[in-house]
Structures are given as C-alpha cells and as structure tokens.
C-alpha cells in the first residue's frame with residue numbers, strides 16, 4: 001500500500017459518546033457480541049466516570065478498506081480524552097492528519113471534547129464532525145448540530161456534520177468515505193532518500209507506549225520515513241540509548257507481527273527496553289549510525305499538581321513506596337521523591353499532570369496498596385523570580401520565601417493559571433460565575449451555544465484554586481449539569497504569602513500553606529478553628545495561631561484540662577479506671593510533641609487529609 005493511501009486519524013469524544021463502539025464498528029465491521037460494551041462500562045474507574053473522561057486506551061487499529069476500487073490503510077490512533085494529558089494528547093495527534101469529532105446527539109457538546117478539539121485544531125488536523133446515536137428517540141440532531149456549528153466554528157453550508165448510529169451501523173460507511181476523502185495522507189519526509197536502495201533513513205516518532213511484564217516496553221511508533229525491520233539496531237534521539245528491535249507489526253486491532261514497518265505506517269515495536277521511563281513520548285527513533293533531524297518540540301511532560309502521600313501506619317512506608325513504584329511502571333508521567341514531615345513521618349511527594357491525573361492515580365493506589373493512605377492537600381508549582389532574574393520552582397510550602405524576605409532578593413512570586421471552560425444550562429450561569437469569582441477568576445466570558453440555552457463560560461483562574469474541591473462544588477452547584485475542563489495558560493505574578501500555624505508559639509511544619517493575600521484572614525480563621533476542634537486539651541492553656549510573617553491573622557485558645565482524668569472515677573469503677581489508664585498509655589505512643597503540646601497522629605490525619 002502506497003503512503004498516499006494511508007490515513008492516520010484519531011477520535012475525539014466525551015466518555016460514553018461512542019468512541020469504542022465506532023472504533024469496533026468501523027474498523028472491524030462487527031460489534032463484539034459478548035457484551036463487551038457493557039463490560040467496558042463496568043471496568044472504568046469511578047473517578048473517570050464521575051469526571052466524564054475515558055482513560056482506557058483504545059489500541060491503535062489498522063484496517064484495509066477498499067473504496068472506488070482502491071485499497072486504503074486506515075490507522076486509528078488513540079488520544080487520551082483529557083487535556084491533563086495534554087502532552088500525550090498533542091503527541092498522539094501529531095501522528096495523525098485528521099480527527100473524528102464525535103458528539104452524542106442526546107447529550108450534546110461537553111467541555112472535555114472542546115479542549116481536545118482546540119489542540120487538534122491548533123495542530124492543523126482535518127476535523128470530521130460526527131453526530132452519533134441518532135437512532136435514539138431522545139436524539140436532538142438539529143439542535144446538537146447547531147451547538148456543534150457554533151462551538152467548533154463549523155460553517156453550516158454545506159453542512160460537513162455526519163449523522164450516524166455507531167450501534168446500528170447507520171452512516172458508518174460515510175465515515176470511512178469521509179476519512180479517505182477529507183483526511184490528507186501523511187507527508188513523507190525525504191531524508192536520506194536514495195540511501196539504502198532508495199528507501200531512505202528510518203525515522204520513527206514514538207507517540208505512546210505500554211508495559212508488558214514479559215516483553216517489557218511496547219512502543220507505538222509512527223514511521224515518518226524509511227523502513228524498520230526486525231533485528232535492526234535503533235537509538236533514541238533523546239536518551240541516546242541503543243536497542244535491538246525484537247518484534248514489530250501493526251495493530252489490527254490485535255498485534256499482528258510483520259516483517260517491516262514502512263513510512264506512513266503506524267505500529268508497535270518491542271526491543272530490549274525494560275522500563276517505561278525510557279520511552280519518552282514525542283521522542284524520535286532512528287537506526288544506530290544514521291542521524292536524522294528529531295521531531296520538533298520534544299519536551300517531557302511536566303508535573304503541575306503535587307501532593308504528599310503518607311501511610312497511616314508509619315511502619316508501612318516500604319510497602320507504600322513499593323506500591324507507588326509498581327504503579328508508575330505503567331504510568332510514567334508521575335514524578336516521585338521522598339518527603340518526611342515531623343507530623344506524618346516518612347512519605348512520598350508525587351507530581352501529577354493535573355487534578356484528574358491525581359485522582360485517578362490516587363484511586364489506583366488505594367486499590368493497589370490496599371490500606372489507608374493520607375494524601376495532603378495538593379499544591380501547584382509556584383515560580384519565585386529573583387531580582388537577578390533567576391527563577392526557582394517551589395511546590396512545597398516549607399520552601400516558599402517568607403513575606404519578610406529579609407534578603408531582599410525576591411522580585412515577585414508567580415503562580416500557574418489556567419483557562420477554564422464550563423458548559424452549563426443557562427439557569428446555572430449565575431451560580432457558576434459566582435463560583436469562579438470566589439475562586440479568584442479574572443476575564444470571565446460567556447456565550448450561548450444553541451437555542452436551547454446551553455452556555456459556554458470561560459474564565460481565567462489560578463490553578464491552585466481548582467486543585468482541591470472546585471470540581472465537587474461545580475457539580476453540586478449545577479445539580480450535576482455542568483461539564484468542566486481547563487487548559488494551561490502560563491504564569492502570572494500574584495500576591496501570595498506563606499501562612500504558618502503556631503501551637504504554643506511554635507510553628508508546625510506540616511501545616512504551612514500558601515494563600516492569596518486577600519484570603520489570609522478567612523483561611524487563617526478556618527484552619528485555626530479546625531485545629532481547635534481536633535487538638536485535645538492539655539494541662540495548660542494553648543494558643544493556636546495563624547501567622548503571616550510576624551503578623552497573627554487568626555487565633556483560638558484551647559483551654560486547660562484538669563491534671564488527673566481519673567479523678568472523677570471512684571472505687572467501684574476500678575476496671576473502667578484501669579482501662580482508661582491503658583488507653584492513655586496506648587495513645588501516648590502515637591503522640592507527637594510540638595511546642596510542648598501532645599498531638600495524636602489522628603489529629604494530623606483529620607486536618608491534612610483531603611478526604
């Protein structure tokens with residue numbers, strides 16, 4: 001098959017809008033009769049369902065389709081359904097020339113499809129808009145088509161939107177036709193043409209990888225030029241590491257081993273690569289000794305949300321760390337470092353691509369580790385800019401510069417900001433604007449998506465404002481109707497301060513927070529109240545204070561308790577008395593002593609845990 005007859009495309013869809021059904025139907029012509037659809041439905045992680053994304057990987061499918069007497073090779077390349085994985089999204093889209101934009105005719109456009117659509121559009125991909133599920137009585141194809149015209153900036157005349165039912169097969173033939181006619185073939189680079197008998201130098205673009213216990217890393221590669229064969233010696237442009245190609249082939253949709261992978265093709269490659277961290281998404285592979293220009297714009301994914309993870313029982317740290325390491329074998333985008341805290345003991349600090357990524361990992365970790373963990377409130381990477389123009393990223397409040405900054409070297413502090421998109425029925429617009437406003441939104445804007453009153457609200461917000469409970473509030477204040485997504489919008493200078501908490505005038509390291517100046521009173525009061533509730537009374541009075549620099553912004557006082565707690569118990573209750581004493585001994589062991597104050601470990605769990 002000639003390169004001009006190859007089509008590489010992906011499907012952009014919100015969860016349950018029919019991506020898997022269309023993939024099965026169009027590329028194999030059949031629907032799995034074993035009720036696989038149902039099983040998939042059950043298998044998905046709850047967080048993913050709640051958040052409306054799909055993290056399940058569609059393996060790339062390849063199929064031959066005959067159209068107008070000519071044979072075409074169609075390659076479906078999967079993209080993560082969420083821009084938390086924006087790096088992966090943009091890399092897998094880089095291996096495609098077109099994208100099917102699939103929207104459920106009963107549900108309409110959702111925020112997640114919108115953000116992935118923007119990435120595809122920016123990359124210059126040919127977009128094939130499709131309305132799915134038109135067989136359902138509840139389908140509103142005309143209304144949803146109007147939504148698509150306005151949201152995706154599609155000219156309605158002639159209307160390019162295909163109307164199909166992936167389930168019944170209605171209109172699926174037209175989808176294949178549109179892929180062939182509208183999506184351009186891959187552009188072949190002519191690097192080193194004429195060498196090796198005219199086939200040119202091999203250049204492969206690594207756009208995805210998976211891990212198999214027996215075979216090691218399985219890389220998905222789109223061949224930009226030349227041919228790759230079994231036994232070839234290849235090299236990573238990024239790491240300079242060398243490998244022997246053990247097996248390669250196409251996905252149809254199961255792996256089918258082939259002799260070679262040629263330019264324009266997309267397939268899998270296994271070699272002696274042992275760790276997923278060696279497979280850098282966006283990397284360029286070439287034959288040893290044959291230099292090629294790497295694919296442009298390679299950058300490793302960057303963690304945007306950090307949280308500390310600690311075992312509830314500190315003896316379990318090795319077990320927790322092992323579980324984390326095992327999970328990162330299959331999720332290379334999580335960064336790990338060790339962290340220790342006076343309050344919580346030994347733990348790990350993990351970095352995630354976004355809040356959804358964090359929630360998904362957390363749920364996997366809880367399943368894998370099978371014991372309780374404490375996840376501390378998430379923080380974002382702040383940028384400290386010094387007067388000598390040096391910059392430093394700080395994600396742990398302990399490392400944040402003090403407001404007093406006696407050195408005078410700090411010019412400003414910047415925080416990551418995002419552009420949020422919220423799609424919601426108009427009656428909730430006020431609630432949503434209010435929610436964004438209380439989360440320090442600037443530059444809010446909204447417009448109607450269609451005549452039924454659905455609205456797209458966009459707002460620029462600090463990332464730190466959406467990493468905790470923003471999503472839950474959004475859902476509850478819109479009765480579950482709002483869909484939400486966000487995109488990275490760079491860094492912005494901000495008036496941020498470090499808040500410390502003092503017990504009996506001594507600071508507690510694990511409790512430090514970074515807050516916006518405008519919220520210092522409110523946050524300080526809230527936390528001081530929380531502490532007051534969970535800290536047991538001591539033999540003496542304990543002031544609990546929130547401080548910014550040397551200014552106290554909030555205070556509560558824990559009154560003293562009488563020395564002998566058994567004093568009230570008399571003779572007849574000897575047993576009870578004994579039990580009480582034992583309890584006291586028992587809890588003594590788990591006490592942390594800060595500023596002369598005895599704190600039970602549980603107090604920290606209550607305060608620091610995000611659950």
Ligand code: GDP
Nearest residue numbers: 015016017018019020021037132133165166167
């Ligand atoms: P995905 O999450 O985007 O991969 O969605 P699925 O392909 O798993 O489909 C979600 C659900 O919608 C499944 O129960 C499918 O059977 C159903 N479905 C998909 N396409 C259609 C369609 O055209 N018509 C109807 N009635 N149901 C569909």
Ligand code: MG
Nearest residue numbers: 019020040054
């Ligand atoms: Mg699916």
